[in-house]
Amino acid sequence: MVDYIKLKGTVIERGTQQGEQLKDKIHNMFDIVFHSKMFSEVTSKLIPLSIIKLGLGIMGKKNIKKSLQQFVPNQYEKMISIGKAASIKKYILHGAHFIEVMSGDPKSLYKNPPVQACSMIFALPEATSDNSMIFGRNYDFPNVLQPFQVVREEVPDEGYKNINFTQYPLTGCHMGLNEKGLAIGYNYGRSWKQEPLDFRLKGVPGTFIVQEMLETCVTTQEAVKFITNFTDRSNGCHYGFMDASGDTCVIETTSTRHAIRRPIDSILAHTNHYQTEELKDANLPDYVRFKMDDMDINPIESPIRRYQREIELLKLNKGKITMETIKNILSDHDNREPDDFTVCTHGPAAGTLGSIIIFPTKKEFWVTDNHPCSSEYERFKL
Numbered sequence: 001m002v003d004y005i006k007l008k009g010t011v012i013e014r015g016t017q018q019g020e021q022l023k024d025k026i027h028n029m030f031d032i033v034f035h036s037k038m039f040s041e042v043t044s045k046l047i048p049l050s051i052i053k054l055g056l057g058i059m060g061k062k063n064i065k066k067s068l069q070q071f072v073p074n075q076y077e078k079m080i081s082i083g084k085a086a087s088i089k090k091y092i093l094h095g096a097h098f099i100e101v102m103s104g105d106p107k108s109l110y111k112n113p114p115v116q117a118c119s120m121i122f123a124l125p126e127a128t129s130d131n132s133m134i135f136g137r138n139y140d141f142p143n144v145l146q147p148f149q150v151v152r153e154e155v156p157d158e159g160y161k162n163i164n165f166t167q168y169p170l171t172g173c174h175m176g177l178n179e180k181g182l183a184i185g186y187n188y189g190r191s192w193k194q195e196p197l198d199f200r201l202k203g204v205p206g207t208f209i210v211q212e213m214l215e216t217c218v219t220t221q222e223a224v225k226f227i228t229n230f231t232d233r234s235n236g237c238h239y240g241f242m243d244a245s246g247d248t249c250v251i252e253t254t255s256t257r258h259a260i261r262r263p264i265d266s267i268l269a270h271t272n273h274y275q276t277e278e279l280k281d282a283n284l285p286d287y288v289r290f291k292m293d294d295m296d297i298n299p300i301e302s303p304i305r306r307y308q309r310e311i312e313l314l315k316l317n318k319g320k321i322t323m324e325t326i327k328n329i330l331s332d333h334d335n336r337e338p339d340d341f342t343v344c345t346h347g348p349a350a351g352t353l354g355s356i357i358i359f360p361t362k363k364e365f366w367v368t369d370n371h372p373c374s375s376e377y378e379r380f381k382l
Helices: 011-034 037-041 049-071 073-085 090-102 143-148 206-216 220-228 301-316 323-330
Strands: 004-009 119-123 134-142 149-156 162-167 175-178 183-189 236-242 248-253 258-261 267-270 290-292 295-297 350-359 364-368 378-381
Touching (some): 004 011, 011 073, 011 143, 011 149, 037 143, 073 206, 119 236, 119 301, 119 323, 134 183, 162 206, 175 350, 183 206, 220 236
Antiparallel strands (some): 119 134, 119 267, 149 162, 183 236, 236 248, 248 258, 290 295, 364 378
16 A cells, blocks of 8 residues: 555644654665665765765755745745654755756766656546546656655645655655645656756755645646746756646746647647757757666657657547546556556666556545556545
């Protein structure tokens, strides 16, 4: 079963509750991740682990602390409260939240193991068999993180009740639904151009932004306004929105630019490459490679192939899409052995860690915390 926690109260109370409930699990996660092959691949073998963790923490504090305090102060207070309650050293806390930004750094990322980094699919009433609205998403990230996921229900004193999917120590989330029927997902955006145009180490990580919108926005229009007016984004992100009225879009962002994609014929899919004319130049060049062991691939190949398969299956089933259809798409292996390029990703370094299906009008949040091809979805309801 998926781990589940429920938090209530002020930001400090909710952070404290998360830290207390997950303390042992958080420390176990840090121990495993910091000693994993994935972590060793992206760090120097000549530097002691203690120094690497300290350096990561110093970088995190330097690059995200002020932005968090200024632009999402509630989320910052929650982060600090999680750390206090779970007895996490501050430099570890800042470093853990900074990894999200650093893993997209064009100066260093492309020597590291691949992270396929998520798919989103949307079906509006005209495309479904029963006039429902469905938002599905696969969460793809390094395999080492799979055991450390949690469904978190939050009842804030000063915001909207929401349910989200995240990792044990994190303040923000990568997918969620709030009591107003606004569903939000986040795919990593791999941008190529250097700061300040499309990538910068300083700023607010995307997971914090998703959580802030869940607590403060009612509609897709409000969420889009929030993103476009947010001046301190760090890494590139693709945010997917579907609200209770059916207003649906993906907003592609870099640190300073944005562009919006809308459904065509009531369906929409998005992975990790920029598809709008305004932002196509932010994509990775074809010559960029991910290399590890016997692997040598272009990191943009998987997003393109996954998108093509997803939109193909959505078009094939348009007008008769059901929850089972969405499950089948998110579980798809394209009639072959699964790999880095299938919708349900099975790579040696990264894969589909979890899968989420949301019905905004029904306030239903379905989750599996492993590959959807081999796991049952569990239902949660706001």
